[in-house]
Amino acid sequence: MIRKTRPGSFPITDPAVIAAGGLDVQLVLERERGSSVEGAVLHLTDRDLAAADAYEDDDRARRRVVLASGESAWAYLDADPLRSAQRIVVVGDSIAYGRCDPRGGWTSRLAAAHITRNEAAHRVFNLAVPGSFLSDVSEQTPALLAARLPDTLVVAAGVNDCAIPLASADAPYDVPAHIAEHLGSLAATALNHHARLVVVGPAWIDEARTGDYGGLRFTEARVRALRASVRAWCDGHHVDFLDLWEPLRGKPELLLDGIHPTAEGHEALYRHLGAPGC
Template sequence: MTASRPHALFSFGTLRDERVQTALFGRPVPSSPASLAGYTTRPLPITDQAVIAASGLDVHLTLERKIGAVVEGAVLRLTDQELAAADAYEVDDYARRRVLLSSGESAWAYLDAKPLRSAARIVIVGDSIAYGRCDPRGGWAARLAAAHIAGNEAEHRVFNLAIPGSTLTDVSEQTPALLAPRLPDTVLVAAGINDSALPLPASQAPRDGLAQVADSLGSLAATALSHNARLVVAGPLWVDEERTGDYEGLRFTRARALALRECMQSWCDANHVDYLDMWEPLRGNPDLFVDGLHPTSEGHQALYRHLEALSR
């Protein structure tokens, strides 16, 4: 791969067609056979007339996770401009994400834009909120697990490995040793609020956890990719700071939670990683919190409904 064609894009569908390449890039592009393990395909109806005109098809394929399956395709070698043209060609049902090819090469691929819809085996790593503290039903994660497994009991799994009190740094350090025996195709990270906390008294010099967020997410992205798993990042919840007060020597504020939200979302956007915004479901609803930080059972139910809607 030369410096002028820095992007490897795995294609299993219409982008392999020289007619489509000529329409998009002005000419056929360099390519070579490749395969992607752990995936299968399913049909996706297309309504965008420009895409139909370029491909001649109103049904394309999208990828779905399946242990033991393999999708055969090709790696296209693209310039910056050609990759942008490919992005414009793909409809909103697709999102460009990193995958690990059977050869061991990392490449871009267009996956289902809703990451949990195409998942089979999900590992959740996070903090006390993901763990389900204050909810005897196990929080939003337990509800997600029940629904996901019920959808396909033979193949779907959810492993909740969240640990109360964890920061993103903790999660990034603990996760590599946890993934291999669980064969994940999706790593759902639900942590970060502890990184936003400030020590009391306020005059004490803090270690600003927000400064470490990008490094921690980068480490988690590399860990997930090494298992050919898709990284999905759940953002922080709204904080009822009038009730958090002195929480075990820490102070949680809405301003810091918002700063964390912006930092996580910006990193995900820049690195083509899925971000699930969890702010709105509980915003302005203090009755859905036990202590201003941890949701009640009803709060967790609202969070689950939000995640379910994002997965349809």
């Protein structure tokens, strides 16, 4: 039995799958607090899992879920984690917080659209803190979730981790290992709260304008490396990765100081996340 899910229908868009099965909809698990779905747990080999992944089309993704027994298992869910979410908690740094935007950034726009879809059931809690490193987010998040009953945990942090501290510019660059450690901890936290982990990648920066930012220097090369590390970790652990690089790339006018998006920049990030489906 899978806890906190309910069966729903999902449109199939792959013509080959429709032709093979004769249906254009498929049942899919949707999260709903207090609900459960009866079923069986299959013990598969890596080869079996690979075959199942190949069979499923791009509209579904294999993700970890918690069973009523407390054990975890793989299940195929809606590949769009925000479309299927109800209660979303966002943790991260100043960009997720919405600094430099009177409207509260892309997170505030997401919240408005998400809650409008279902005012009774949908919630978005923006708990991002400017200046946060991924280690801060990993340490502080467990205590924040229980009262908010999330089904989706969105992590938008890491840019501060890849900055060069001017006081020790020759320090070793170990962000990939650092990222793996703290994202792994956040994945465990999300699973403990029956929530789906969603990791937001960094946005493009205008290196020519970042300069000395509070004793830190940001470079495009390091932010690119961070983006690659986060994506690789998410791919390797079957965790949702939302890439925010392209909406701002090569558009310095959408950045106030080379790092923080303007209001128009945040609007571009929000639209890139798929505003009509949020």
